[in-house]
Structures are given as structure tokens and as C-alpha cells.
Amino acid sequence: DGLPQFMVLVTDGAANCSLEAADEAERFEVYDEALTQTIMDAATNGIPTFVVGIDIKDEVSETKQDGNPDATNTFQKLNELAVAGGVPKNDPNEQFYNSQNQIELQSALTAIAQQVLPCVIELNPVPVYPDEVQVTVDGVLYEDPVVDCDSEDGWMFVDETYMQIMLCGQACAGFQSSGNLAADYKCPIDG
Structure with missing residues (x-):
């Protein structure tokens, strides 16, 4: 698996x-x-x-x-x-x-x-709407990507291919201690 x-x-x-x-x-x-x-x-x-x-x-x-x-x-x-x-x-x-x-x-x-349990995670499939990705690690929801992985808790895309995310701070620590992660792909809401 x-x-x-x-x-x-x-x-x-x-x-x-x-x-x-x-x-x-x-x-x-x-x-x-x-x-x-x-x-x-x-x-x-x-x-x-x-x-x-x-x-x-x-x-x-x-x-x-x-x-x-x-x-x-x-x-x-x-x-x-x-x-x-x-x-x-x-x-x-x-x-x-x-x-x-x-x-x-x-x-x-x-x-x-x-x-x-490295903190770089492959996304499969690659998200169609990368701005709508939300990541939950060990029960904690991180809705938006962070800007600076060295000083913030959460996640960010590794590059603009959107094939991988990097977990940052407490998100990385939580994943390494629990192994629990979910990436939710949302659709944009037209408004």
C-alpha cells in the first residue's frame, strides 16, 4: 500500500x-x-x-x-x-x-x-486545483500552505509541479510521531 x-x-x-x-x-x-x-x-x-x-x-x-x-x-x-x-x-x-x-x-x-517518515510527501494524483488543497496531520487541519517552512507550522508545495508537499514544524513532528496524514482536494467555489 x-x-x-x-x-x-x-x-x-x-x-x-x-x-x-x-x-x-x-x-x-x-x-x-x-x-x-x-x-x-x-x-x-x-x-x-x-x-x-x-x-x-x-x-x-x-x-x-x-x-x-x-x-x-x-x-x-x-x-x-x-x-x-x-x-x-x-x-x-x-x-x-x-x-x-x-x-x-x-x-x-x-x-x-x-x-x-520523511516530511516530504508525494501527492498522487497531483491536485487539479492546488490552491484548494487542505492537509490534516494527526487530527490538526492546516488549511493553507505556509510561506516559510523554517518558522511556521503547516505545509507547502515543494515546487510548482504540485507533486509533493513538505510538512513544516509541528505538522512534520506530528506526522513523524503518528504517521497520520490526509490531503483533501477541494474544488473552487464559484462566487
Whole structure:
């Protein structure tokens, strides 16, 4: 239906629970290598995966019965998953979103939303009467286009082809947080 497809993997540790585990101990103590291939397959099929870690340290785990994969550097594994997912952060040392608290987690999710829900929207069909277009974003009606996208809330046409609109200010933020947008094409009222 034309909507972007993506996955967000949020975790506080390394992947375990492999379907191929020989027993219950292995299920929790061995890293699930199949996850990387699953994420690569999704990316190949046009579904990228964003990886978000919660309080992930760059260290190798101990070998002990604790429910976490043994001798595994979760930080390194999440970097690998971020690359496999096709949308790593632009930081060669930390390619996944590593959140230490609620504010950082919200910031990571907002950054992801801004990537998957851009504020330039294709109009199909192109409006016959561009002066009569009204845009509603997340329940807020913006009747007329704005003049300055940098300082106003609302929308404007990208250019005079009227094929795209750009959401501005709170309209862009509302779309990125909700994904809800409607463009209504009105007819001019003869008067």
C-alpha cells in the first residue's frame, strides 16, 4: 500500500532462544547466530531493521549459567546486526542506537521515525486545483500552505509541479510521531 516497511529491534542483551538449541541450557547460554541472517533477509526484501540497545557495554560476557549467551560481546553483535539491517548509525564505533536511559531511548526512536517518515510527501494524483488543497496531520487541519517552512507550522508545495508537499514544524513532528496524514482536494467555489 506504499507505506514504508521496517523493523525496530530493541534489546537489553544478546540474542538467545535459538530454535536449533540442543537443550534448554544451550537455548539461553548460546548466541543465536540465525538472527543475523534473518535480519539480512528482511533487508534484502526491502525491510530494513533499526537496532536499539539498552545499556549495552562493550565487553565480553562471562561463561556462566546466567541466561545470557556466554563469551559474547553484545556491543559487537548489535553493531553487526545494525549493519545487516541496512540502516546503521553513521558512527563506525557504535552502529546501533545505544540508550542508557528513557530520554536516550526516546531520542533514538525519534531519530528512527525521522528516517522512516520523511516530511516530504508525494501527492498522487497531483491536485487539479492546488490552491484548494487542505492537509490534516494527526487530527490538526492546516488549511493553507505556509510561506516559510523554517518558522511556521503547516505545509507547502515543494515546487510548482504540485507533486509533493513538505510538512513544516509541528505538522512534520506530528506526522513523524503518528504517521497520520490526509490531503483533501477541494474544488473552487464559484462566487
